[in-house]
Amino acid sequence: MKEDKFWTYPAETPEGLPLIVTGRDDTDSFRESGKYVYRITVSMPYAPLPDGLPADTDAPLLEQATDAFLAETHRDKAAVLTGIYTGDSRRDWIFYTRSLHIFRNILNRALAPLPLLPLEISAEEDPAWEEYLDMRAHTYIPDAD
Secondary structure: OOOOOEEEEEEEOOOOOEEEEEEEOOOHHHHHHOOOOEEEEEEEEOOEOOOOOEOOOOHHHHHHHHHHHHHHHHHOOOEEEEEEEEEOOEEEEEEEEOOHHHHHHHHHHHHOOOOOOOOEEEEEEOOOOHHHHHHHHHHOOOOOO
């Protein structure tokens, strides 16, 4: 399996707090297929440090969820994780998917081994990948290879 390429960019919230943006670099085949028309945002609030970033007690669970999402989207190519925003007392995972129904199954399989999480989930059509392209335009750091 090909390794996913991500970049990480230190941004700020409108209030000046740190916001860590992680974006996926290898999305061309997904975007150009025209099949991934729905954008899903899965958000999880956490108890923040004073700067809005997660405490050491919350960070492992956030990473477990991220790893579980990546594993399931590798297994089922009906969705792709394109971005992760961490800061301001929450982590947002951004996915693009071909089917809301199939994404629900992917999400449930990914979360099954984890404790019940206080997730907020929203979906909207974004066939032009506007959110992803905007995030990439403002945060992309090319690989130094």
